[in-house]
Amino acid sequence: MAAANVRDVAALAGVSVGTVSNVLNQSKRVAPETARRVHDAIDKLGFIRNDAARQLRVGQSRTVGIMVLDVSNPFFTDIARGAEDALSQHGRSLILGNSGEDSARELSYLDLFEEQRVSGLLITPVGNVLSRLERLRDRGSPVVLVDRHENARTFSSVSVDDQRGGQLAVEHLLDVGRTKLAFVGGPKAVLQVADRSRGARDAISERGARPIRMVELDTMRADAGRVGAEQLLALAPADRPDAVFAANDLIALGVLQALTHAGVRVPDDIAIIGYDDIYFAANAAIPITSIRQPAWEMGRTATELLMAEIADPGLRDYRHVVFQPELVVRASTVSPG
Amino acid sequence: MAAANVRDVAALAGVSVGTVSNVLNQSKRVAPETARRVHDAIDKLGFIRNDAARQLRVGQSRTVGIMVLDVSNPFFTDIARGAEDALSQHGRSLILGNSGEDSARELSYLDLFEEQRVSGLLITPVGNVLSRLERLRDRGSPVVLVDRHENARTFSSVSVDDQRGGQLAVEHLLDVGRTKLAFVGGPKAVLQVADRSRGARDAISERGARPIRMVELDTMRADAGRVGAEQLLALAPADRPDAVFAANDLIALGVLQALTHAGVRVPDDIAIIGYDDIYFAANAAIPITSIRQPAWEMGRTATELLMAEIADPGLRDYRHVVFQPELVVRASTVSPG
DNA sequence: GACCCAAATTTAAACGATTCACTTTCAAAC
DNA sequence: GTTTGAAAGTGAATCGTTTAAATTTGGGTC
Numbered sequence: 233m234a235a236a237n238v239r240d241v242a243a244l245a246g247v248s249v250g251t252v253s254n255v256l257n258q259s260k261r262v263a264p265e266t267a268r269r270v271h272d273a274i275d276k277l278g279f280i281r282n283d284a285a286r287q288l289r290v291g292q293s294r295t296v297g298i299m300v301l302d303v304s305n306p307f308f309t310d311i312a313r314g315a316e317d318a319l320s321q322h323g324r325s326l327i328l329g330n331s332g333e334d335s336a337r338e339l340s341y342l343d344l345f346e347e348q349r350v351s352g353l354l355i356t357p358v359g360n361v362l363s364r365l366e367r368l369r370d371r372g373s374p375v376v377l378v379d380r381h382e383n384a385r386t387f388s389s390v391s392v393d394d395q396r397g398g399q400l401a402v403e404h405l406l407d408v409g410r411t412k413l414a415f416v417g418g419p420k421a422v423l424q425v426a427d428r429s430r431g432a433r434d435a436i437s438e439r440g441a442r443p444i445r446m447v448e449l450d451t452m453r454a455d456a457g458r459v460g461a462e463q464l465l466a467l468a469p470a471d472r473p474d475a476v477f478a479a480n481d482l483i484a485l486g487v488l489q490a491l492t493h494a495g496v497r498v499p500d501d502i503a504i505i506g507y508d509d510i511y512f513a514a515n516a517a518i519p520i521t522s523i524r525q526p527a528w529e530m531g532r533t534a535t536e537l538l539m540a541e542i543a544d545p546g547l548r549d550y551r552h553v554v555f556q557p558e559l560v561v562r563a564s565t566v567s568p569g
Numbered sequence: 570m571a572a573a574n575v576r577d578v579a580a581l582a583g584v585s586v587g588t589v590s591n592v593l594n595q596s597k598r599v600a601p602e603t604a605r606r607v608h609d610a611i612d613k614l615g616f617i618r619n620d621a622a623r624q625l626r627v628g629q630s631r632t633v634g635i636m637v638l639d640v641s642n643p644f645f646t647d648i649a650r651g652a653e654d655a656l657s658q659h660g661r662s663l664i665l666g667n668s669g670e671d672s673a674r675e676l677s678y679l680d681l682f683e684e685q686r687v688s689g690l691l692i693t694p695v696g697n698v699l700s701r702l703e704r705l706r707d708r709g710s711p712v713v714l715v716d717r718h719e720n721a722r723t724f725s726s727v728s729v730d731d732q733r734g735g736q737l738a739v740e741h742l743l744d745v746g747r748t749k750l751a752f753v754g755g756p757k758a759v760l761q762v763a764d765r766s767r768g769a770r771d772a773i774s775e776r777g778a779r780p781i782r783m784v785e786l787d788t789m790r791a792d793a794g795r796v797g798a799e800q801l802l803a804l805a806p807a808d809r810p811d812a813v814f815a816a817n818d819l820i821a822l823g824v825l826q827a828l829t830h831a832g833v834r835v836p837d838d839i840a841i842i843g844y845d846d847i848y849f850a851a852n853a854a855i856p857i858t859s860i861r862q863p864a865w866e867m868g869r870t871a872t873e874l875l876m877a878e879i880a881d882p883g884l885r886d887y888r889h890v891v892f893q894p895e896l897v898v899r900a901s902t903v904s905p906g
Numbered sequence: 907g908a909c910c911c912a913a914a915t916t917t918a919a920a921c922g923a924t925t926c927a928c929t930t931t932c933a934a935a936c
Numbered sequence: 937g938t939t940t941g942a943a944a945g946t947g948a949a950t951c952g953t954t955t956a957a958a959t960t961t962g963g964g965t966c
Contacts, residue, residue: 235708237952248916253954260955263914278704283684284624285952288921293621295681303646303665312640316667320674325681327664328640330653337657344632344662347620367615371572454848485852511791512849515822517856574922585946590924600944622922625951 236277245273256281287349292372295325296538297345298354299338301422302452303330305482306510307527308356311378314531315354322539324351333418333451335359342368352538354378354531358422362386374541376534379525380423381554388541388550390534394424397523397557398431401477401505404521406439408565410475410503414445416460416487417479418452425452425479428507432477445473452479457486464502465494474502475565481506481513484520488564492517503565509558519562526555573614582610593618624686629709632662633875634682635691636675638759639789640667642819643847644864645693648715651868652691659876661688670755670788672696679705689875691715691868695759699723711878713871716862717760718891725878725887727871731761734860734894735768738814738842741858741896743776745903747812747840751782753797753824754816755789762789762816765844769814782810789816794823801839802831811839812902818843818850821857825901829854840902846895856899863892 238256242249247266254260255270262270273279287293298315300308316326327350329341338358345353346368353368353375355361365375366386377389405413415432417425429446436444447463449456457478464473478484484506488498496502498518506513509524533553541547575593579586584603591597592607599607610616624630635652637645653663664687666678675695682690683705690705690712692698702712703723714726742750752769754762766783773781784800786793794815801810815821821843825835833839835855843850846861870890878884 238954239952249953250916250918250955251914254915257954260915261913266914280680280683280708282625282686282952284621284630284686285921286954287621288619288625288923288952289954291921303640303649304643306641306643309640309646313667313669320677325666325678329662330650332650340657341662343617346617349619349621371617485849489852512822512852515826515849515853517852517854519854575924576922586923587925587946588944591945594924596924597945598943603944619922622951623924625922625953626924628951 235282236279237282238279240277241270241273241279244277245269291349292351293349294323295327295348295350296352296354296535297327297329297341297348297350298378299329299331299341299345299356301331301333301356301358303328303332304453305480305508306512307480307508307525310510310527311531311534314528314533315535316531317528318532318535318539322535331358333358333422339364345373346371349373352376352542354534354538356380372545374538374545376538376541378530378534381427381552385550385552388537388552390530390537390553390555392525392530392555392557394427394557395431395434397507397525398428398433398477399435400431400557400559401428401507401523402432402435402441402444403439404559404561404565405475405477405503405505406435406441408503411442412445412473413441413475413477414447414464414473415477415479416447416449416457416464416483418449418456418483420448422452428477428479444477445471449479449483452483454482454486454489457483458490459486461487461490461494465490465496472502476502476504478504478506481508481510481520481522484513484522484564485516488516488518488520499563499565499567505565509560514560514562516564518564521562521565522560524558524560530555572619573616574619575616577614578607578610578616581614582606628686629688630686631660632664632685632687633689633691633872634664634666634678634685634687635715636666636668636678636682636693638668638670638693638695640665640669641790642817642845643849644817644845644862647847647864648868648871651865651870652872653868654865655869655872655876659872668695670695670759676701682710683708686710689713689879691871691875693717709882711875711882713875713878715867715871718764718889722887722889725874725889727867727874727890727892729862729867729892729894731764731894732768732771734844734862735765735770735814736772737768737894737896738765738844738860739769739772739778739781740776741898741902742812742814742840742842743772743778745840748779749782749808749810750778750812750814751784751801751810752814752816753784753786753794753801753820755786755793755820757785759789765814765816781814782808786816786820789820791819791823791826794820795827796823798824798827798831802827802833809839813839813841815841815843818845818847818857818859821850821859821901822853825853825855825857836900836902836904842902846897851897851899853901855901858899858902859897861895861897867892
């Protein structure tokens with residue numbers, strides 16, 4: 233009981249395989265009556281097109297890959313949903329890979345995407361994979377960088393002005409009267425983290441404020457945030473900051489959790505500001521002030537850029553869409569009183 | 570500059586294509602020196618195996634599909650991570666589809682998975698897709714149901730005893746002295762919702778408590794929870810419940826948000842219990858009591874069941890792993906005092 | 907009735923890896 | 937010195953679809 237193929241369908245419908253293919257792909261005019269017969273045969277046999285064969289012949293897959301830093305972070309799943317929504321309008325589908333901030337896993341997914349000849353790739357890179365991405369592009373799979381402003385200008389990109397975001401965050405903390413700030417953030421190698429902390433330092437020096445204490449973390453997850461907070465708690469009381477700028481909301485949640493657990497009052501003793509404005513930050517034990525990034529729109533826009541490149545493979549006119557971050561003030565930085 | 574293929578590699582290495590394939594697949598003994606030459610050629614040409622061709626010949630993909638109800642729900646991404654971790658040990662990769670509780674989207678992903686001849690599928694079904702799944706299995710792609718206890722016993726499954734979970738939730742609410750309960754939950758058609766509410770009603774009648782009010786929602790997302798809460802707020806004060814059992818934590822968060830916004834005190838006026846025990850429920854404005862499901866382990870276990878079926882295609886001995894739910898008490902049901 | 911044209915359909919050649927039946931090689935055994 | 941057999945390597949056939957060139961069909965025109 234082997235699965236039916238185009239030949240079986242053609243035989244049952246009394247046409248040639250070419251006609252079946254034409255019906256399948258609407259690539260050529262087929263008489264309505266013939267098309268009906270072919271569809272009947274397809275239904276009767278339960279024929280499902282073998283995508284591997286199609287792909288081998290055509291040279292490209294109809295799916296687009298997306299690689300995110302962390303599927304557990306709602307910011308990235310929102311991006312993925314934006315991309316998925318946009319893609320389904322183009323009749324393509326999305327396959328999602330999760331690098332989990334792990335460079336080895338990232339490479340192994342890149343292998344997969346490359347072997348699969350995906351028609352395009354959206355990626356927030358972890359490791360140093362630019363040359364891999366260039367190869368991918370040169371082989372016909374355009375790449376759009378997400379949440380990363382690429383200086384080299386060899387790829388289209390969608391990003392948020394993270395430096396400005398960092399500035400906004402620190403300015404807000406200074407505005408509400410905080411003086412001893414700390415930045416708690418993921419590996420410095422992650423560009424977003426670097427940009428946000430640079431913006432923070434810019435704002436500090438612009439305002440002539442006291443230097444910001446840097447606490448570096450291994451990852452951008454909540455558990456790392458707890459570790460970072462514990463480092464702050466271990467400081468002599470005089471050194472302890474009165475405000476924390478967390479590199480993202482998950483870290484902010486971890487910091488909040490650790491501080492609250494240690495009996496520190498938020499925001500009275502220490503204020504907290506996060507980044508991303510995920511749903512759960514707004515609904516945290518103490519609603520967290522954050523820098524909003526338009527995740528869904530970023531996913532959608534990245535997809536549109538990608539589709540433009542897919543449609544016009546010769547295109548060398550890389551576009552860079554930069555969204556502006558937005559401050560959302562909540563209880564973690566301002567006392568309700 | 571067409572991409573290199575096995576023939577090019579073979580030519581450069583001075584061997585036949587068969588030997589290249591043997592090196593690629595470790596399927597036959599190849600002399601170390603020959604293997605080295607082949608690898609050198611691969612590196613020099615930047616050869617990337619064309620997976621479509623491989624798949625066409627072999628008849629099956631090396632990837633496993635997973636279809637989740639909602640990528641925005643951390644419960645499902647935790648399952649996916651469990652699956653991914655387990656799969657990577659078997660040298661396979663995962664492609665993730667998001668049905669978003671939408672039956673049409675579910676079907677379109679099933680088409681994709683079927684066309685791709687995935688080597689297996691993990692799925693939490695939305696619509697009535699059992700016959701589709703049977704076809705998939707009969708064509709050589711085993712299917713394991715996730716978070717769904719299948720009576721028909723035609724698939725292996727991993728699930729949680731949701732009826733027991735519903736019972737636990739209601740018993741807890743009664744134990745802390747609540748008498749007027751409400752169940753706020755997603756579409757009744759979703760099996761998990763049905764089981765949880767049945768368990769709730771069982772506990773009610775067992776204890777001889779007052780009947781539980783049912784509030785039915787369209788989805789299992791937080792916004793639906795807010796809508797549900799508003800229905801409760803619209804009730805005459807005498808009818809208003811003093812405890813809410815939400816079908817999952819996202820709904821519980823929505824309910825919490827709407828109640829708090831309306832000035833209702835949680836848990837004093839109304840207690841809330843959720844389901845899943847996602848990270849963000851534990852860290853909500855008022856930490857939410859929940860029924861824990863071991864998501865990561867479920868993903869891992871489902872994968873193991875799937876791998877067993879893949880390894881032994883004749884297997885008709887479907888296994889059903891049922892995890893036990895666990896009550897986790899937090900502030901949303903018991904006053905700190 | 908010969909001719910032309912467009913529409914509909916057919917046919918056969920790809921696409922690139924894997925596989926399996928078949929050589930070749932070479933050392934050990936008699 | 938012949939035989940044997942395991943190890944290493946070869947190469948043609950194959951998987952199922954798409955596609956482009958070729959062919960058929962059937963009016964419409966003169």
